[in-house]
Amino acid sequence: MSKDVKLRDFHQAKWDEPIIFELSIPGQRGILIPEVDDEIKDRVGNINEIVPRNIKRDKRPVLPEIAQPQVLRHFLRLSQETLGQEINIDIGLGTCTMKYSPKINEQFVRHHKFSELHPLQDEETTQGVLEIIYKTEALLKEISGMDAFTFQPGGGAQAVYSNASILKAYHTDRGEGKQRNEIITTVLSHPVNAAAPHTKGFKVINLIPEGDTGYPSLEQLKSVVSEKTAGMFITNPEDTGIFNPLIKEMVDIVHEAGGLCVADIADANGLFGISRAKEVGYDMCHYNLHKAFSSPHGSMGPCCGAQGVKDFLAKYLPVPIVKNDGEKYYLDYNRPDSIGKVRKFYGVIAAVLRAYCWIMAIGADGLKEVSELSILNNNYLMKRLLTEVKGISAPWSEGQFRMEQVRYSWEKLKEDTGVGTEDVERRCIDYGLQEFYQSHPPYLVPEPFTPEPNETYSKMEIDEYANIFKKISEEAYENPELVKTAPHNASISLIHQSAITDPEDLIVTWRVYKRRKGLK
Amino acid sequence: MIKRLGFIINPIAGMGGKVGLKGTDGEEIVKKALSLGAKKVAPNKAKITLKYIKDNIDGLEILTYPGDMGEEECKELGITSIVVGNINMENTTYLDTEEAALRMVEKKVDLILFAGGDGTARNIYTSVGDRVPVIGIPAGVKMHSAVFATNPLNAGKIVVDFFNNTNVEIRESEVMDIDEEQFRAGRVVAKLYGYMNVPYEQAYVQSLKAGGIYSDNICLEGIADYVIENMESDYIYLLGPGTTTKKILERMGLPYTLLGIDIVKDGEILVNDANETEILEIVEDKKTKIIITPIGGQGYIFGRGNQQLSPKVIKVAGKENIVIISTPNKLIDLKRRPFLVDTGEEDIDRMLEGYYKVIVGYDETYVYKCSY
Numbered sequence: 108m109s110k111d112v113k114l115r116d117f118h119q120a121k122w123d124e125p126i127i128f129e130l131s132i133p134g135q136r137g138i139l140i141p142e143v144d145d146e147i148k149d150r151v152g153n154i155n156e157i158v159p160r161n162i163k164r165d166k167r168p169v170l171p172e173i174a175q176p177q178v179l180r181h182f183l184r185l186s187q188e189t190l191g192q193e194i195n196i197d198i199g200l201g202t203c204t205m206k207y208s209p210k211i212n213e214q215f216v217r218h219h220k221f222s223e224l225h226p227l228q229d230e231e232t233t234q235g236v237l238e239i240i241y242k243t244e245a246l247l248k249e250i251s252g253m254d255a256f257t258f259q260p261g262g263g264a265q266a267v268y269s270n271a272s273i274l275k276a277y278h279t280d281r282g283e284g285k286q287r288n289e290i291i292t293t294v295l296s297h298p299v300n301a302a303a304p305h306t307k308g309f310k311v312i313n314l315i316p317e318g319d320t321g322y323p324s325l326e327q328l329k330s331v332v333s334e335k336t337a338g339m340f341i342t343n344p345e346d347t348g349i350f351n352p353l354i355k356e357m358v359d360i361v362h363e364a365g366g367l368c369v370a371d372i373a374d375a376n377g378l379f380g381i382s383r384a385k386e387v388g389y390d391m392c393h394y395n396l397h398k399a400f401s402s403p404h405g406s407m408g409p410c411c412g413a414q415g416v417k418d419f420l421a422k423y424l425p426v427p428i429v430k431n432d433g434e435k436y437y438l439d440y441n442r443p444d445s446i447g448k449v450r451k452f453y454g455v456i457a458a459v460l461r462a463y464c465w466i467m468a469i470g471a472d473g474l475k476e477v478s479e480l481s482i483l484n485n486n487y488l489m490k491r492l493l494t495e496v497k498g499i500s501a502p503w504s505e506g507q508f509r510m511e512q513v514r515y516s517w518e519k520l521k522e523d524t525g526v527g528t529e530d531v532e533r534r535c536i537d538y539g540l541q542e543f544y545q546s547h548p549p550y551l552v553p554e555p556f557t558p559e560p561n562e563t564y565s566k567m568e569i570d571e572y573a574n575i576f577k578k579i580s581e582e583a584y585e586n587p588e589l590v591k592t593a594p595h596n597a598s599i600s601l602i603h604q605s606a607i608t609d610p611e612d613l614i615v616t617w618r619v620y621k622r623r624k625g626l627k
Numbered sequence: 628m629i630k631r632l633g634f635i636i637n638p639i640a641g642m643g644g645k646v647g648l649k650g651t652d653g654e655e656i657v658k659k660a661l662s663l664g665a666k667k668v669a670p671n672k673a674k675i676t677l678k679y680i681k682d683n684i685d686g687l688e689i690l691t692y693p694g695d696m697g698e699e700e701c702k703e704l705g706i707t708s709i710v711v712g713n714i715n716m717e718n719t720t721y722l723d724t725e726e727a728a729l730r731m732v733e734k735k736v737d738l739i740l741f742a743g744g745d746g747t748a749r750n751i752y753t754s755v756g757d758r759v760p761v762i763g764i765p766a767g768v769k770m771h772s773a774v775f776a777t778n779p780l781n782a783g784k785i786v787v788d789f790f791n792n793t794n795v796e797i798r799e800s801e802v803m804d805i806d807e808e809q810f811r812a813g814r815v816v817a818k819l820y821g822y823m824n825v826p827y828e829q830a831y832v833q834s835l836k837a838g839g840i841y842s843d844n845i846c847l848e849g850i851a852d853y854v855i856e857n858m859e860s861d862y863i864y865l866l867g868p869g870t871t872t873k874k875i876l877e878r879m880g881l882p883y884t885l886l887g888i889d890i891v892k893d894g895e896i897l898v899n900d901a902n903e904t905e906i907l908e909i910v911e912d913k914k915t916k917i918i919i920t921p922i923g924g925q926g927y928i929f930g931r932g933n934q935q936l937s938p939k940v941i942k943v944a945g946k947e948n949i950v951i952i953s954t955p956n957k958l959i960d961l962k963r964r965p966f967l968v969d970t971g972e973e974d975i976d977r978m979l980e981g982y983y984k985v986i987v988g989y990d991e992t993y994v995y996k997c998s999y
Contacts, residue, residue, distance in 0.1 A: 294993060305990060312984060313993045318963075327994050330982035522777075525784050549955045603792070 112570040114578060117539035118596045120187035127181055128617045131171035137178055169617070188598040190541035192403065196568045198488070199535070199543030201512045201557030202297070202346050204376050204398040209468070212401070212461045221460065226452035230437050236456055237436035240429045243463040250466075250474065251372070251392055252385020253415035258396070259425040259454045263373040266393035266412025267340065268303040270369050272446040273391065273416065273423040274338050275307055277367065280444075287337035291361065293323060295347060297371050298547050300340035309337060316551075321349040321503030328357055336366040338390075343370070344377065346547065346557055347502075348485065348509030358388040367391065367420075373412075375399040376561050377482050377511030380475030384415070391416045399477075400462035411458035425449045480562035481511045484569055488560045489513050491573040496580045498523055502552050512559035516552045526583035526590045528554040533601065534582070534593035538575045630790045631688045633731030633759070634677070634708070635751070637724050637743035638695040640767045641668040667695070669766035672779045673742035674700050676764045679783025680740075681706055684790050690734055692727040695719075721750045728754035738789055738826070740782065742766040745804040748774050752802045752821050760797055760824045762786060771931075773800035773923040774825050789826045798843065799870045800825040801923050803932065819868050819886050819922070819932030846954040849989035851875045854918065854952065862948075863915045864891040865906060865940070867933045871920035871952055888935045903937045915944040920952050926961045928997065929979065930969030938975040946978060951995070952986045958993055966997035 143151075151157065173181075191197070197205040215221060224236060244256040260266035271290075278287045290304040294313040301311045312331050314323035322345075339361045344350045351357070358368045370384050370392035376399045384392040396402050396411040404410070416424060426445045427438035469477065486508050492499055498520025501513050521527040532542045546555035560569050583590045592601055606612070614620045621627070639657050642665040680687065681704055689708040691697030694716045701708040711730045714723050724743070728751045731739050738760050741751055744767010751761055763775040764782040776782035789795050799822040851874040858864060866872045866889045876883035876891070883889050887900030890909055898905055917936060921928050928951060929936060941949075951966075968979045976999035984992040 301991065311991045313987075313991070315958075315993055315995065316963075317996070323994070327982055327996070331984060331994055522781065525787075549959060551959055 112567055112574055114571070114574055115539050117537065119190075119536075119598045120184070121598045122184040122188060124181060124184045124188070126617075127171045127173065127178075128620075130173055130177060130181060133172055135172045135174050135177075137173065137175045190536070190539070195539055195541050196564065196572050197541065198558045198560045198564060198569070198572050199540060201514075201544045201559035202374055202547070203404065203544065204374055204511075204559060204561050205404070206376075206399075206401055206561045207563035208401050208403045208461065209465065212464045215464060216457045216460055221457075230435075234436055236453070236460075237429050237438070239460055239463050240453070240456065241431060241436055243459050243466075244429070246463070246466050247394065247413055247415060249471075250379065250383070251394070251415050252383040253389075253392060254418040255421035255424060255428075256413055256415045257424045257428060257454075258411055258413055258456070258459050259448075259450050260393070260412035260414055261450050261455055262397075262410035263297070263371070263393060263395045263412045264299045264303060265449060266395075266414045267297075267299045267369075267371060268306065269412070269414050269425060269446065269449050270391045270393060270416075271304040271307040271309070271340070272449075273420055274304075274367050274369065275309075276423045276444070276446055277420060278337055283365070287335060287365070289331075289333070289335045290337055291328065291331060291339045291366075293341055293345065294549065295321075295345035295551060296340065296342035297346075297373060300342060300369075300371050304337075304340060316503065319503055319505065321345075321347050322351040322353065325353055325356055325360065328360055332360055332364040332366070334365065336361060336364045338367040338369055340369045340371065342373070343387075344510040344512075346374075346512060347504075347514045347552075348377075348512045349504050349507070350377075350382075350510050354387055362388065373398060374511065374559075376559070377478050377485075379478040380471065381478050385417075390420060396458040396462040400458075401465040402458040402461040409455045409458060411455040411462075413462075477562045478511070481560075482508075484560040484562065484564060485509055485511050485513065487566070488558065488569050488573055491570075492576060495573070496577045497584060498526075498580050499556075499576070511561065512557060514546060514552050515556045515558075517554035517556060520580060520583055521554050524583040524587045524590075526587050528556050530590045530593065531556070531576070531579050531583070534579050534590045535575055536594040537596040538578070540572070540575060629688050630684070630686060631690065631734070631736045632680070632786065632790075633728070633734070633736035633739040634673075634689050634691040634697045634701070635724060635727045635731070635739065635741040635743075636669050636673045636692075636695065636697050636700065637721075637741070637747040637750075637766075638667050638669055638719060640743035640747050641672075642666070669742040669764075670695055670700055672766040673697075673764050674704060675779035676740065676742070676783040676786070677701065677704055677706065679780055680786050683783070683787045687790060690731055690736055692723070692730075696723065696727060721746065724750040725754045731755075732759055738762065738786065740764065740786055742779075745769040745772050745802075748772045748802050748823070749804050749820050752823055755823065757799070757822065757824050760789070760826055762789075762826055769805060771803035771805065771925065773925075774802060774823050785826050796827045796843075797824045798827045799823070801869075801932070803922070803925075821886060822870060843954045843956055846956075846988050847871060847874045848878070849991075850952045850954070850986050851878045853986060853989045854950070855879055858891075858894075860893050861914055862892070863897070863910055863913050865889075865901075865910070865915060865917045865936065865944070866891060867917065867919035867936060869920045869922075869932075871954065871957070872918055875918065886932070888933065901935065903935045903940065906935060906940050907943070910940065910943050912943070914948075916948045916950055917941070917944045918950045918952060921957065921961070921966055923957055924960060925967065926964055927967045927969065930967075930971065938970045938972040941970065941975055941979070946981075949979075949983070950986065951983050953993075955987045955993065958985065958987065958995060966995060968997060968999045 192205045247256045260269050278284045288310055289312055290309040291312045292300040294315045305311045314327050316322055317324045343354050361368050367390040370389040372392050373395040375394050392415050394413045396413055397404050422444040423446050426442050426448055427440045429436055430439045500516050500519060502516055517528045517531055528545055544557045614623060642660045677700055690711055691701055691708045692712050693710055693714050698710045712727055724747055732755055740762055741747055742764035748763055761774060762782055762785050764779050765775040776785050802820045802823055804820060854875050868886045873883045873885055881896050882899055884900040889899050890897040890901050897909060919928055922931050968976045970976055980997055980999055982994050982996055985995045987993050
């Protein structure tokens with residue numbers, strides 16, 4: 108197949124479905140629980156005396172009362188009004204690596220031996236899951252070159268914060284905790300590289316891209332490095348997909364000043380087998396198991412930020428760490444230098460199990476192939492968009508290949524037609540795509556658009572994706588109003604953002620809804 | 628509710644450009660421009676804007692001024708307009724622009740669209756101030772002010788956005804102009820005249836879902852609070868012009884001059900609107916910090932709008948005591964161009980070159996380069 112892949116005649120379902128509370132009819136039930144046998148009652152005793160007072164409700168929960176068939180219809184209708192990773196070509200959600208999650212891994216995660224584990228079970232009875240965590244740590248150590256990992260953080264942002272905490276502990280132990288109060292990052296790094304250290308109490312210095320390169324100069328970095336420098340938190344490649352070739356020199360400059368270097372590898376999809384954190388010289392890093400390692404995002408979760416550090420920082424990692432004493436695995440809480448607990452129990456181990464299965468299934472060669480395919484797919488899409496789609500551009504490093512994603516700009520389209528990225532974003536829904544990711548703030552690239560065609564998309568799908576944007580651009584030049592008033596084939600029509608983002612108008616619970624509407 | 632647009636053309640704006648006059652302010656210059664064969668340029672540019680508005684907004688009431696100050700252009704495009712005021716058809720002057728703008732404000736227009744250059748922007752500012760939002764069609768010789776759209780078509784798009792979208796952001800933008808006599812003699816001396824409210828073409832802060840936290844006002848408050856908390860009692864602070872710097876004084880509860888240099892020590896105002904001599908008398912050899920913000924769209928940090936902060940003053944304070952503050956939007960709007968300086972002394976300009984940590988929020992900085 109080629110770029111002649113046809114566009115779909117897509118039209119989404121529209122059910123005008125009420126919210127489930129509005130469907131509630133008092134007395135209706137999905138499941139009728141049989142009366143307890145007298146013999147059981149006699150043996151167990153009065154239920155009200157068995158359930159501890161502190162977990163007993165005073166009032167019945169206000170839940171919708173509804174029978175099974177209506178529940179099923181309700182949610183199937185809603186499912187037809189959504190677009191998600193498994194129904195549309197989800198290339199648009201760049202920086203998130205929306206890749207296919209192999210279904211066999213779901214079998215493992217949902218297996219009762221895993222799903223019914225209780226975090227308070229005795230370690231003797233959880234050897235299997237501890238082994239998985241232990242072995243996944245070994246795999247990530249090899250992938251990154253770091254010396255120790257934890258899977259405690261419940262997402263990328265928490266992993267970066269946890270790294271900031273370790274960095275703080277390290278300088279404090281060396282008597283430089285107060286002096287080293289500045290963190291350097293780049294303005295195009297993921298914003299959490301600035302936000303997490305800032306929350307930890309550091310001053311944040313953002314380097315900005317210079318000239319046409321898309322990354323800061325060494326002179327710029329040198330101008331701000333000092334005895335106050337605690338470290339550098341950096342994403343490379345940034346969301347522009349441009350690999351910063353000065354990264355090793357930058358790391359060296361920060362090290363010479365006494366700072367530590369922390370890599371945000373949330374999006375690792377272009378780096379497997381190509382660039383390791385250790386060889387760059389980083390002291391810490393983190394991966395998002397829910398991105399490059401195939402675990403699904405699942406409505407912005409459940410996430411796992413795998414946090415890795417070099418030997419000299421391992422003692423600070425959060426508790427517990429899974430260890431093996433030669434005979435069995437155990438959770439090690441006896442770590443006096445640890446920054447402490449960052450999440451309850453084991454962390455999100457479903458993501459760890461999926462990542463373990465994924466890595467083991469494809470092996471070392473497979474990991475490298477993932478990155479090679481991602482980079483190939485991305486550059487193929489870039490070539491098509493930049494040569495065939497009017498009004499789009501890719502700021503910086505013109506003519507150079509990119510890594511796993513590109514931050515494009517619809518600035519020219521907006522200037523020429525008045526159609527901006529938000530309009531294009533809504534219009535692509537009419538072709539069966541879900542909306543795309545524009546940019547992290549700040550919007551350094553005007554009218555941004557950040558797709559990421561990872562290794563799980565076929566050439567035919569990438570062609571369909573490119574063809575959609577080619578078509579939308581043509582529409583913008585011929586009939587801009589068509590694009591500006593989109594979507595036309597979706598479950599809902601154009602809604603101005605101000606109507607749905609004003610905190611005064613937002614109603615996020617049924618209780619608030621009733622109060623606002625004056626309902627009983 | 629009726630949507631009402633005020634539309635003013637300065638018909639002579641831009642005439643000096645092609646005949647090398649670097650401006651068309653003053654009757655003598657207009658005569659000279661005409662004698663050199665200059666043709667009117669503003670009306671044609673304004674028609675591009677007007678046509679786009681006509682094609683994209685329904686039910687808009689347009690108030691304009693007689694003759695070639697707007698009435699004729701509306702007629703040519705088949706637009707029914709309400710004409711207010713009177714002019715001498717043969718000879719319009721800046722007073723007509725000022726009067727026209729004043730009439731528009733009195734008639735309660737929602738937005739004033741004008742075609743002209745910096746001189747026209749100044750005239751509009753004199754009458755309008757910050758009472759009504761304004762957008763300029765770039766049609767002059769000089770356009771240092773930040774109140775213009777990037778081209779006539781985009782001016783039309785901004786007007787359409789303004790009336791059709793409830794979510795348009797209004798920003799205070801600089802009204803700048805240069806001293807034309809000195810300019811024709813080869814010396815650029817720009818002056819900051821004030822700020823007008825301008826609808827901002829959405830680019831950076833357009834998406835509440837992604838960028839809402841970066842609204843200018845929140846950043847400004849963060850910048851101001853950070854600067855205030857870090858003020859040291861043994862320093863004298865010279866605060867340059869602009870809404871960014873004045874937010875600091877506003878949050879300190881101190882009086883300020885928007886366009887002047889205000890001097891603060893120990894939480895008290897020493898002088899408002901100080902000139903160079905007054906500044907030098909106060910700072911002498913005392914520890915001094917200069918707090919400035921770049922001029923929007925241009926990036927000048929010294930030499931435009933703050934000449935009171937002269938080379939002598941800069942020397943007393945020292946480069947290390949220059950504190951630059953800016954919202955991230957303002958830096959991004961410079962479109963990767965460096966900060967500029969033009970103090971009039973080359974060695975000072977050279978000394979000011981290099982990288983600065985610009986305060987962009989509470990405890991957050993962007994590193995930005997300055998050239999000259």
